[in-house]
Amino acid sequence: MMETGVLPAKTRTAARAAAVLFLVGACTPASSETVDALGVSSDSSTGTAVDEDTTGTTFEQGSSEDSSTGSSTGGSDEGESSSSESGEEPWPVGVGCEEAPACDRGAYEGTLFVTDAEGMQVIAGHTSITGNIVIEETEAVCLRFLSCLETAHGVYIRRNEQLETLRGLDNLQESTFGFVVDHNPALVDTSGVSALRTVGNGNLTFFSNDALEELTGFESLETVFGNVIISENASLVEISGFEALTEIDTYPNPKAGSPGQPPTLGGSLTIGANERLESVTGFGGLVVIYKNLAIRFNTVLTSLVGLHELQAIGAALIITNNPELCMSEAWYVGGDLVEGPLDLENSSTANNKDC
Numbered sequence: 507m508m509e510t511g512v513l514p515a516k517t518r519t520a521a522r523a524a525a526v527l528f529l530v531g532a533c534t535p536a537s538s539e540t541v542d543a544l545g546v547s548s549d550s551s552t553g554t555a556v557d558e559d560t561t562g563t564t565f566e567q568g569s570s571e572d573s574s575t576g577s578s579t580g581g582s583d584e585g586e587s588s589s590s591e592s593g594e595e596p597w598p599v600g601v602g603c604e605e606a607p608a609c610d611r612g613a614y615e616g617t618l619f620v621t622d623a624e625g626m627q628v629i630a631g632h633t634s635i636t637g638n639i640v641i642e643e644t645e646a647v648c649l650r651f652l653s654c655l656e657t658a659h660g661v662y663i664r665r666n667e668q669l670e671t672l673r674g675l676d677n678l679q680e681s682t683f684g685f686v687v688d689h690n691p692a693l694v695d696t697s698g699v700s701a702l703r704t705v706g707n708g709n710l711t712f713f714s715n716d717a718l719e720e721l722t723g724f725e726s727l728e729t730v731f732g733n734v735i736i737s738e739n740a741s742l743v744e745i746s747g748f749e750a751l752t753e754i755d756t757y758p759n760p761k762a763g764s765p766g767q768p769p770t771l772g773g774s775l776t777i778g779a780n781e782r783l784e785s786v787t788g789f790g791g792l793v794v795i796y797k798n799l800a801i802r803f804n805t806v807l808t809s810l811v812g813l814h815e816l817q818a819i820g821a822a823l824i825i826t827n828n829p830e831l832c833m834s835e836a837w838y839v840g841g842d843l844v845e846g847p848l849d850l851e852n853s854s855t856a857n858n859k860d861c
Contacts, residue, residue: 597648597650597673598647598648598670598671599647600645600646600647600648600668600670601623601626601644601645601646601647601648601668602626602644602646602647602648602649602650602651602669602674603647603648603650604650604651605650606650606653606654606674607630607631607651607653607654608631608654609631609633609653609654610631611630611631611632611633611654612632612633612634613632613633613634613635613636614628614629614632614634614635614636614637615636615637616635616636616637617635617637617638617639617640617659618635618637618638618639618640619640619642620639620640620641620642620644621642621643621644622644622645623645625644626644626646626651627651629651629652629655630651630652630654631654632654632655633654633655633656633657634655634656634657634658635655635657635658635659636659637659637660638658638659638660638661638662638683639652639655639658639659639660639661639662640662640664641662641663641664641666641669642662642663642664642665642666643664643665643666643667644666644669645666645667645668646666646668646669647668647669647670647671648669648670648671648673648674649663649669649671649672649673649674649675649698650673650674651674652674652675652678653674653675653676653677654677655675655677655678656677656678656679656680657678657679657680657681657682658678658680658681658682659681659682659683660681660682660683660684660685660686660708661675661678661681661684661685661686662684662686663686663687663688663690664686664687664688664689664690665688665689665690666690666692666693667690667691667692668692669690669692669693670692670693670694670695671693671694671695671696671698672687672693672695672696672697672698672699672723673695673697673698674698675698675699675702676698676699676700676701677701678699678701678702679701679702679703679704679726680702680703680704680706681702681704681705681706681708682704682706682707683706683707683708684705684707684708684709684710684711684732685702685705685708685709685710685711686708686709686710686711686713687711687712687713687715688711688712688713688714688715689713689714689715690715691715691716691717692717693715693717693718694717694718694719696712696718696720696721696722696723696724696747697722697723698723699723699724700723700724700725700726701726702724702726702727703726703727703728703729704727704728704729704730704731705727705729705730705731705732706729706730706731706732706757707731707732707757708731708732708757708772709732709733709734709735709772710727710730710732710733710734710735711733711734711735711736711737712735712736712737712739713735713736713737713738713739714737714738714739714740715739715742716739716740716741717741718739718741718742719741719742719743719744720742720743720744720745720746721736721739721742721744721745721746721747721788722746722747722788723747724747724748724750724751725747725748725749725750726750727748727750727751728750728751728752728753729751729752729753729754729755730751730753730754730755730772731755731756731757731772732754732756732757732771732772732773733754733772733773733774733775733776734748734754734774734775734776735776735778736776736777736778736780737776737777737778737779737780738778738779738780739780739783740780740781740782741782742780742782742783743782743783743784743785744783744784744785744786744787745777745783745785745786745787745788745789745812746787746788746812747788748788748789748792749788749789749790749791750791751789751791751792752791752792752793752794753792753793753794753795753796754772754773754774754775754792754794754795754796754797755772755773755796756770756771756772756773756796756797757770757771757772758770758771759771772796772797773795773796773797773798773820773821774795774797774798774799774800774821775789775792775795775798775799775800776798776800776801777800777801777802777804778800778801778802778803778804779802779803779804780804780807781804781805781806782806783804783806783807784806784807784808784809785807785808785809785810785811785812786801786807786809786810786811786812786813787809787811787812788812789812789813789816790812790815791815792812792813792815792816793815793816793817793818794816794817794818794819794820795816795818795819795820796820796821797819797820797821797822798819798821798822798823798824799813799816799819799822799823799824799825799839800822800824800825801824801825801826801828802824802825802826802827802828803827803828804828804831805828805829805830806830807828807830807831808830808831808832808835809835810825810831810835810836810838810839813839814838814839816839823839825839825857826856826857827856827857828856828857828858829856829857829858830858831857831858832857832858832860832861833857833858833859833861834861836857
C-alpha cells in the first residue's frame, strides 16, 4: 500500500509512458478490458460482456446452511427510540431498522441470499461470512440486521424497492470480492459505510439508484482491487466520498492464459451517464488509477475538483460527452499527468470548448 502522494519511480514512469489522453467523442481505452458508461466491463479482444457486479462469479443459492438459524434481530419496532437515547441520528422505521442484534454468532459459512425477514434473521449477529451476502428484492428499509458484519467475501445489494439507507454496514471493514449497490430506487443515504477499508477482486459499483442525490461515506476506504463504477444514478448531483482512497488497482484474472484473456482485471474508474451530476468533489486522495479513467455522458457536470491531485493513470484518460464541462477543467485532471503539448484545437471532445 503506497502512501498518499508517493509513487514509486517505476510506477510513475510506467504510468506516464503508457498514459494516452482521449478527449474525443468516441474512443476506446488502451487496455484490453474496457468499462463502458453503463458500468459493464468487457474484454475487447473477445467482445464478451462481463456482468460488472459478479466479475465472473456464479452465486449458488443454498450452498451452505447455518446451524443456528433461530436468531432474531429482536428489539423494538420503534427504530427511533434507542438511537435518540444514545444521541445518534434516529433510524428510519421499517423492516431492517429494528434494534441491532447481539454480535455473538461468529462466522457464517458459505453464500447467503437474503430475500425476506427469515433471511435477515439467519445472518443477524454474525461477524463474518465466508461467501457472498446478497440482499435482493427484500422489503428492507435499513440494513441494521448486518450491524455485526465485519468481513464478507462479497456484498451485493440489489433491487430492494424500499431500501433508504446503507446504515447497518457501519462495522464492515473488508469485502474481498466486490461491493455492488444497484437498482435500489428509494436509496438516499450511503454514509453508513464508514469502516470499509478494502474492496478486492471485484467492482465497487453504484448503478441505477434513482433517488440518490449525494454519494458520500466510504471515508476509510484506501484501496479497490477492481473497477469503481458510478453510473446511471438519475438524481445524483454530487460525489463527495472516498477521501482516503489512494489507488484503484487491478487483480489477477482467474482465466488468464485462456485465449483472449488479459492477465489482470479491474483498475479503472468510470463515472458515466449520471444525468444530474454537477460535481465530483470526492476522491481527493486518489493518486493512481492502474488502467482507465472514463468520465462521459454526464450532461450537467461542471467540476472535477476532487480529481485534481491525480498523478498517474496506467492506460487511458477519457473525458468526453460532458457538454457543460469546461475544456480547462477536463485538462486540469491529473495536473502533470501528460507531458508535452496537446492539440486542443483539433480535439473533438463534446465537452464545452468555450471556457
